[in-house]
Amino acid sequence: MKSVLRSAFSAKVTCVTALLCFAFFAIPAAPQDSAPAEVTVIHAGKLFDAHAGRMIENQDILIRGEKIEKVGPNLAVPAGAHEVDLRKATVLPGFIDVHTHLTSKAGAAGYNSLGVSIPRHALAGARNARVTLLAGFTTVRNVGAEGYADVALRDAIDEGDVSGPRMQVSGPIITITGGHGDNNLLPFEFHYNAEGVADGVPAVMAKVRENIKYGADVIKFTASGGTFSKGDSPLFEQYSPEEMQALVAEAHRLGRKVATHAHSAQSIKDAVRAGVDSVEHGIFMDEECIQLMKQHGTYLSATTYPLFWYEKNEDSLHLPPWVIEKVAMIIPAAKVNVARAYKEGVKVALGTDAGVYPHGLNGGEFWSMVQLGLTPVQSLQAGTVNAADLMGWSDKIGAIEPGKYADIVAVNGDPLSDITLLQHVDFVMKGGVVYKGNQ
Numbered sequence: 098m099k100s101v102l103r104s105a106f107s108a109k110v111t112c113v114t115a116l117l118c119f120a121f122f123a124i125p126a127a128p129q130d131s132a133p134a135e136v137t138v139i140h141a142g143k144l145f146d147a148h149a150g151r152m153i154e155n156q157d158i159l160i161r162g163e164k165i166e167k168v169g170p171n172l173a174v175p176a177g178a179h180e181v182d183l184r185k186a187t188v189l190p191g192f193i194d195v196h197t198h199l200t201s202k203a204g205a206a207g208y209n210s211l212g213v214s215i216p217r218h219a220l221a222g223a224r225n226a227r228v229t230l231l232a233g234f235t236t237v238r239n240v241g242a243e244g245y246a247d248v249a250l251r252d253a254i255d256e257g258d259v260s261g262p263r264m265q266v267s268g269p270i271i272t273i274t275g276g277h278g279d280n281n282l283l284p285f286e287f288h289y290n291a292e293g294v295a296d297g298v299p300a301v302m303a304k305v306r307e308n309i310k311y312g313a314d315v316i317k318f319t320a321s322g323g324t325f326s327k328g329d330s331p332l333f334e335q336y337s338p339e340e341m342q343a344l345v346a347e348a349h350r351l352g353r354k355v356a357t358h359a360h361s362a363q364s365i366k367d368a369v370r371a372g373v374d375s376v377e378h379g380i381f382m383d384e385e386c387i388q389l390m391k392q393h394g395t396y397l398s399a400t401t402y403p404l405f406w407y408e409k410n411e412d413s414l415h416l417p418p419w420v421i422e423k424v425a426m427i428i429p430a431a432k433v434n435v436a437r438a439y440k441e442g443v444k445v446a447l448g449t450d451a452g453v454y455p456h457g458l459n460g461g462e463f464w465s466m467v468q469l470g471l472t473p474v475q476s477l478q479a480g481t482v483n484a485a486d487l488m489g490w491s492d493k494i495g496a497i498e499p500g501k502y503a504d505i506v507a508v509n510g511d512p513l514s515d516i517t518l519l520q521h522v523d524f525v526m527k528g529g530v531v532y533k534g535n536q
């Protein structure tokens with residue numbers, strides 16, 4: 098069956114106005130629309146070669162089904178192929194965000210979060226997944242969700258029930274009793290612990306196994322306290338080195354990568370020595386942390402855009418006092434320490450922490466990475482090839498190359514001279530299916 102969405106894009110699409118185009122292609126793909134066109138050829142004015150880190154001009158991309166078959170100048174267009182004219186645009190690999198919380202509703206923080214059920218988390222996730230995809234993020238890693246709502250969302254996207262990015266998911270965050278990731282809002286008489294709480298070596302190993310049993314692709318744990326949680330501090334380490342080593346070894350033995358939330362320098366050092374694959378945030382890292390991360394090849398996903406966003410919006414947010422206090426401490430430290438890590442060449446993967454601020458603003462992280470010293474090319478690589486490498490999906494995504502999924506986005510103009518263009522993606526294709534149309 099020819100879908101409305103697909104057939105509308107199958108002929109050379111000429112839109113009268115960008116506005117009309119947007120309105121039309123913003124129609125969500127129904128399940129029967131999720132099959133890609135047989136053969137599509139995209140004519141790209143400029144194309145970002147993510148591995149080489151440069152723009153190349155006048156390239157054609159031949160897509161068969163959900164995969165890219167050929168890339169090059171003046172490719173022969175097979176008879177009956179659908180053509181997409183992006184000659185006036187810059188074409189890039191679909192963006193990748195390695196730190197999202199799609200099932201979290203921004204604004205439902207602190208005590209407001211207590212009234213949100215797990216099914217409601219999953220439904221919010223369906224909405225947020227679509228918003229994230231339309232912002233150009235064709236793949237995300239979801240690092241922390243209650244009740245395995247993220248597993249349900251991933252599977253619903255894969256089965257075509259809802260539109261969204263490809264996902265790797267962690268399930269519940271593994272944390273100590275009372276740590277960042279536990280729920281410290283209720284008093285003792287409720288006897289409530291979050292589902293990811295595990296104390297001691299056998300318990301953390303069992304929790305890794307449990308998360309995998311219920312569908313986790315990746316393991317997330319909190320090595321230090323955090324910002325938006327009550328009763329813990331980002332300045333202190335949570336797990337002992339022995340617990341971290343056991344947790345990471347168990348995850349790796351079962352074929353899962355490990356992401357750790359770590360702010361304090363001690364927590365970063367112990368987590369890196371334990372072999373984590375990525376440090377999330379890393380705000381209070383010192384020179385020794387940076388050197389250790391470089392030695393071990395550990396990725397940094399600093400998630401700094403929400404900090405800039407909070408600076409701008411703090412007055413209207415009505416944050417709990419414990420958050421205000423911690424944000425005030427974290428913002429100045431992030432600007433110094435993350436900038437130093439970028440300058441000294443740690444490996445960087447783009448992560449946004451979307452969910453602690455509104456979903457769909459993920460492209461702002463490209464801008465904030467450039468603010469803190471990465472070049473526009475480096476920031477684009479962080480959100481494409483590097484993120485794919487961290488996720489272990491370099492053979493599938495992260496670059497526009499033969500054999501990879503046809504996950505392709507386009508913007509109007511040159512993002513290497515204006516990085517904010519990446520916050521306004523005009524065209525989104527995932528697996529050969531167009532979700533947002535031509536400019």
Ligand SMILES: [Zn+2]
Pocket residue numbers: 196197198240241450
């Ligand atoms: Zn997070």
